[in-house]
Amino acid sequence: QQQVKQSPQSLIVQKGGISIINCAYENTAFDYFPWYQQFPGKGPALLIAIRPDVSEKKEGRFTISFNKSAKQFSLHIMDSQPGDSATYFCAANGGSQGNLIFGKGTKLSVKP
Amino acid sequence: NAGVTQTPKFQVLKTGQSMTLQCAQDMNHEYMSWYRQDPGMGLRLIHYSVGAGITDQGEVPNGYNVSRSTTEDFPLRLLSAAPSQTSVYFCASSYGGSTRNTEAFFGQGTRLTVV
Numbered sequence: 001q002q003q004v005k006q007s008p009q010s011l012i013v014q015k016g017g018i019s020i021i022n023c024a025y026e027n028t029a030f031d032y033f034p035w036y037q038q039f040p041g042k043g044p045a046l047l048i049a050i051r052p053d054v055s056e057k058k059e060g061r062f063t064i065s066f067n068k069s070a071k072q073f074s075l076h077i078m079d080s081q082p083g084d085s086a087t088y089f090c091a092a093n094g095g096s097q098g099n100l101i102f103g104k105g106t107k108l109s110v111k112p
Numbered sequence: 113n114a115g116v117t118q119t120p121k122f123q124v125l126k127t128g129q130s131m132t133l134q135c136a137q138d139m140n141h142e143y144m145s146w147y148r149q150d151p152g153m154g155l156r157l158i159h160y161s162v163g164a165g166i167t168d169q170g171e172v173p174n175g176y177n178v179s180r181s182t183t184e185d186f187p188l189r190l191l192s193a194a195p196s197q198t199s200v201y202f203c204a205s206s207y208g209g210s211t212r213n214t215e216a217f218f219g220q221g222t223r224l225t226v227v
Binding site: 006009034036041042043044045046049089099100101102104105 | 219
């Protein structure tokens with residue numbers, strides 16, 4: 001049972017463009033929503049995270065938008081660069097166990 | 113500061129063989145976990161531990177065993193490898209007793225092929 005649905009599976013963006021990745025969750029007990037970035041041959045690394053008491057969080061070119069009523073959140077990458085080419089995972093956790101549950105990932109390619 | 117260290121980086125096993133994937137962290141994190149990553153499937157939780165002596169099953173635990181005798185180490189054992197266990201395995205750790213509201217630190221991964 002997949003509790004975090006991520007789209008699209010792959011995304012191609014031109015340099016300088018905006019990359020948008022969307023996620024939806026089902027469990028209203030989730031209370032922490034991180035995004036992880038993974039480069040080939042490496043482990044995932046935390047990029048940015050948000051809690052449901054705010055609707056947006058921005059760190060440099062990366063912004064999370066959060067819609068609690070729709071149970072959706074998204075990652076926006078402004079001024080996308082070739083160095084942003086990686087796989088991005090949304091995740092959620094909460095509840096008594098607090099384990100991270102990941103979406104299936106989005107492979108982003110930024111063309112120069 | 114090494115962070116989370118996984119060994120080996122690559123391994124080829126024959127069906128039915130056993131092996132242990134090693135994971136060690138030097139950040140004094142209480143929470144440790146194992147994930148497998150398969151194409152198009154994301155990261156799926158195999159087992160996790162909220163502290164030394166405490167382990168529990170995740171989403172896909174069948175075919176895997178774990179133990180946690182120290183805070184630092186969390187090995188993953190495959191008792192009888194099957195081709196379906198061909199995957200990339202990641203170990204992760206985080207401060208406190210869960211990944212709730214805290215950053216998870218991942219190792220570099222172990223790429224396992226079962227033939």
